[in-house]
Amino acid sequence: ASAMREIFLETPKVYWADIGGQEEMKQKLKEAVEWPLTHPESFSRLGITPPRGILLYGPPGCSKTLTAKALATEAGLNFLAVKGPEIFNKYVGESERSIREIFRKARNASPSIIFFDEIDALSVARGHGESGGDRVLTSLLNEMDGIESMGNVMVLAATNRPEIIDPALLRPGRIDRMLYVGPPDLEARKKILEVRFRHMSIGLDVDIMNLAVQTDGCSGAEIVALCQEAGLQAMNEDIDSPCIAQSHFNKALKGLNKSITPEMVR
Numbered sequence: 001a002s003a004m005r006e007i008f009l010e011t012p013k014v015y016w017a018d019i020g021g022q023e024e025m026k027q028k029l030k031e032a033v034e035w036p037l038t039h040p041e042s043f044s045r046l047g048i049t050p051p052r053g054i055l056l057y058g059p060p061g062c063s064k065t066l067t068a069k070a071l072a073t074e075a076g077l078n079f080l081a082v083k084g085p086e087i088f089n090k091y092v093g094e095s096e097r098s099i100r101e102i103f104r105k106a107r108n109a110s111p112s113i114i115f116f117d118e119i120d121a122l123s124v125a126r127g128h129g130e131s132g133g134d135r136v137l138t139s140l141l142n143e144m145d146g147i148e149s150m151g152n153v154m155v156l157a158a159t160n161r162p163e164i165i166d167p168a169l170l171r172p173g174r175i176d177r178m179l180y181v182g183p184p185d186l187e188a189r190k191k192i193l194e195v196r197f198r199h200m201s202i203g204l205d206v207d208i209m210n211l212a213v214q215t216d217g218c219s220g221a222e223i224v225a226l227c228q229e230a231g232l233q234a235m236n237e238d239i240d241s242p243c244i245a246q247s248h249f250n251k252a253l254k255g256l257n258k259s260i261t262p263e264m265v266r
């Protein structure tokens with residue numbers, strides 16, 4: 001029995017418009033992923049190769065996963081998602097088999113994206129002298145080195161700790177591009193609230209701009225948590241509450257978590 005859950009092909013339904021801000025990052029991803037698909041002849045004419053792998057790095061809860069999904073949706077690519085820690089398990093050889101299996105599925109489903117979330121888990125295992133970590137990394141590198149011959153499979157990896165990624169993974173021809181996915185600015189925070197509010201029952205007195213201002217220092221995930229908390233506040237007051245009012249947000253704001261520090265903002 002495998003300790004890792006089955007890898008399923010997903011069809012995300014996330015669009016660029018669902019992601020607030022991050023304009024430069026979106027543009028760079030479009031170039032790196034869409035151009036090779038739509039203009040392969042330009043790459044061969046100019047004698048350059050499209051990137052095979054891109055590393056998204058930045059603080060937790062700031063849309064790396066969302067970005068990978070939007071890229072797949074918008075470029076019409078199949079999407080396979082794997083979390084780094086899930087690749088490890090105690091049976092010798094099983095992790096390598098999982099990696100080969102992921103790439104095999106991706107080839108069968110190409111054009112496709114493999115999204116490796118928490119890719120740093122690989123480096124951690126390696127650094128601790130677990131021989132398994134080495135083997136897993138080696139099989140990942142082998143698969144990546146074979147991508148060219150396998151057609152349109154792109155690897156997207158994500159981490160909060162780019163400094164611990166094994167340099168072997170970042171060599172040319174592997175995950176050789178790094179894109180910073182930073183915390184949401186004012187516009188992005190407003191957007192996150194707007195996207196969220198579409199699925200919520202929000203009172204007319206709720207001042208979205210004010211909430212965007214007050215959530216300075218929050219990650220996207222923390223803004224989502226604030227909305228949840230405001231909903232619970234409304235229910236606390238009246239379990240039959242028809243909507244969430246500004247007063248509920250005000251109460252929720254008192255316990256607001258802010259994990260973004262100034263040095264994370266670029």
Ligand code: ATP
Pocket residue numbers: 018019020021022059060061062063064065066067117158159160184188191192195219220221222224
């Ligand atoms: P982690 O490092 O914890 O895996 P992540 O960077 O992958 O986090 P996501 O899972 O993509 O972050 O984001 C968490 C949630 O925050 C998303 O589901 C989304 O609701 C919201 N979010 C974050 N940033 C944005 C943004 N710029 N626009 C819209 N929603 C956002």
